[in-house]
Amino acid sequence: MKVLTKKTDYAIRALLMLGAKQGSYISAKSIAVEQDMPYQFLRGVLQEMIRHDLIISKEGVQGGFMLAKDPDEIRVRQLIEIFQGTVQVSECMFRKQICANRSRCVLRHEIMRIEEVVNNEFEKVTIGKLLRMLSAEGNMRPALKDGEAPDPQTRQTGIMN
Amino acid sequence: MKVLTKKTDYAIRALLMLGAKQGSYISAKSIAVEQDMPYQFLRGVLQEMIRHDLIISKEGVQGGFMLAKDPDEIRVRQLIEIFQGTVQVSECMFRKQICANRSRCVLRHEIMRIEEVVNNEFEKVTIGKLLRMLSAEGNMRPALKDGEAPDPQTRQTGIMN
DNA sequence: CCAAACTGATACTATCTTGATATCAATTAA
DNA sequence: TTAATTGATATCAAGATAGTATCAGTTTGG
Numbered sequence: 001m002k003v004l005t006k007k008t009d010y011a012i013r014a015l016l017m018l019g020a021k022q023g024s025y026i027s028a029k030s031i032a033v034e035q036d037m038p039y040q041f042l043r044g045v046l047q048e049m050i051r052h053d054l055i056i057s058k059e060g061v062q063g064g065f066m067l068a069k070d071p072d073e074i075r076v077r078q079l080i081e082i083f084q085g086t087v088q089v090s091e092c093m094f095r096k097q098i099c100a101n102r103s104r105c106v107l108r109h110e111i112m113r114i115e116e117v118v119n120n121e122f123e124k125v126t127i128g129k130l131l132r133m134l135s136a137e138g139n140m141r142p143a144l145k146d147g148e149a150p151d152p153q154t155r156q157t158g159i160m161n
Numbered sequence: 162m163k164v165l166t167k168k169t170d171y172a173i174r175a176l177l178m179l180g181a182k183q184g185s186y187i188s189a190k191s192i193a194v195e196q197d198m199p200y201q202f203l204r205g206v207l208q209e210m211i212r213h214d215l216i217i218s219k220e221g222v223q224g225g226f227m228l229a230k231d232p233d234e235i236r237v238r239q240l241i242e243i244f245q246g247t248v249q250v251s252e253c254m255f256r257k258q259i260c261a262n263r264s265r266c267v268l269r270h271e272i273m274r275i276e277e278v279v280n281n282e283f284e285k286v287t288i289g290k291l292l293r294m295l296s297a298e299g300n301m302r303p304a305l306k307d308g309e310a311p312d313p314q315t316r317q318t319g320i321m322n
Numbered sequence: 323c324c325a326a327a328c329t330g331a332t333a334c335t336a337t338c339t340t341g342a343t344a345t346c347a348a349t350t351a352a
Numbered sequence: 353t354t355a356a357t358t359g360a361t362a363t364c365a366a367g368a369t370a371g372t373a374t375c376a377g378t379t380t381g382g
Contacts, residue, residue: 001164001245003272006341009265016264027357035262041342047359059358060350076271084162101196103177104170106294110237111164114282121275133267167370188328202371208330221379222327323382330377338369348359 007083010037011045012076015127016134018055019071025057025064045083052082072128077119168244171198172206173237176288177295179216180232186218186225206244213243233289238280 004012014031028046032039046065049055056068067074165173175192189207193200207226210216217229228235 001241001247003276009268012268013262013264038342040344057358061356062351063357080162086162101174102298103174103291103295106291106298107170107173109294110286110291114279115164117282118275118279121278125271130264130267130271133270134264137263137267199371218329220329223380224328335372
């Protein structure tokens with residue numbers, strides 16, 4: 001049972017990199033190199049995020065990508081939905097007006113409950129939160145609470161690797 | 162994001178059928194027919210469950226399968242582990258002594274936390290619990306609490322479809 | 323004893339999803 | 353004007369999931 005596919009994984013890490021340098025355009029190439037991701041594959045991921053208004057882009061020399069919104073408003077849950085589709089139980093679910101099979105429906109009911117738990121958890125994880133965890137870890141200081149501004153030192157430490 | 166694969170789904174429903182007729186052997190064929198599952202595929206699933214001591218079998222005429230333990234001791238979590246492997250985050254995790262990439266590790270940390278939540282939930286769902294939900298639903302009475310014995314009427318209603 | 327109803331074991335194929343690559347046109351800054 | 357870039361697709365490879373087929377061994381009832 002794999003929680004995150006490559007696409008989601010790459011997406012999150014790319015966003016973290018963009019989030020660490022807000023305000024400037026960062027090229028797909030530099031992300032791919034620094035994060036060790038396949039270039040063209042990453043580009044597909046980035047384009048998908050543009051379509052969902054998570055990032056914006058600029059073409060041409062010195063072009064690249066930039067966050068389109070506050071990091072605290074980009075939720076891992078949404079990324080999972082974009083790249084892996086809504087959580088669903090086996091089949092049954094859609095169409096098939098009311099399950100033909102009771103045992104499957106009972107099972108489904110249980111799983112939908114669990115799905116909700118999972119979704120709530122992923123809803124709480126934002127790019128902003130991850131960024132704070134990163135910088136906190138970066139210089140071995142306690143994690144910042146939500147809303148608290150990280151100190152400049154931590155800021156410039158750089159995020160990746 | 163698919164929570165249950167066919168194998169797990171079939172496994173659970175087969176177990177529910179066995180659980181509904183504890184004490185007698187039920188053939189793979191009858192399960193396949195009643196539950197509308199591909200016969201040979203189901204057989205593979207059943208054999209896997211034998212290897213994990215969830216069920217036992219009897220060969221030959223009048224043979225079939227039977228639960229090997231109390232339904233309340235068969236957990237959906239274990240079934241998921243058997244048929245879908247342990248929950249894991251992207252890659253990273255195994256080998257690769259300590260992630261080379263900090264952002265991936267921070268992410269991983271968050272996801273491992275969520276995984277634990279999921280595992281706890283699936284740990285709580287047993288075949289016994291599902292059986293009780295089924296019989297409760299079967300005749301529109303409130304669900305039984307854990308440990309409470311279902312009444313005979315409910316019992317004989319039959320489980321499937 | 324034998325035939326039919328079964329499981330054990332395994333090999334194979336098909337289909338779907340995920341991951342990755344390649345190409346070409348359009349844009350932009352130096 | 354050219355090199356660095358994104359936009360848009362098309363294609364391919366690899367892996368996971370789903371499903372089929374086959375044959376040998378076991379058991380029971382007639």
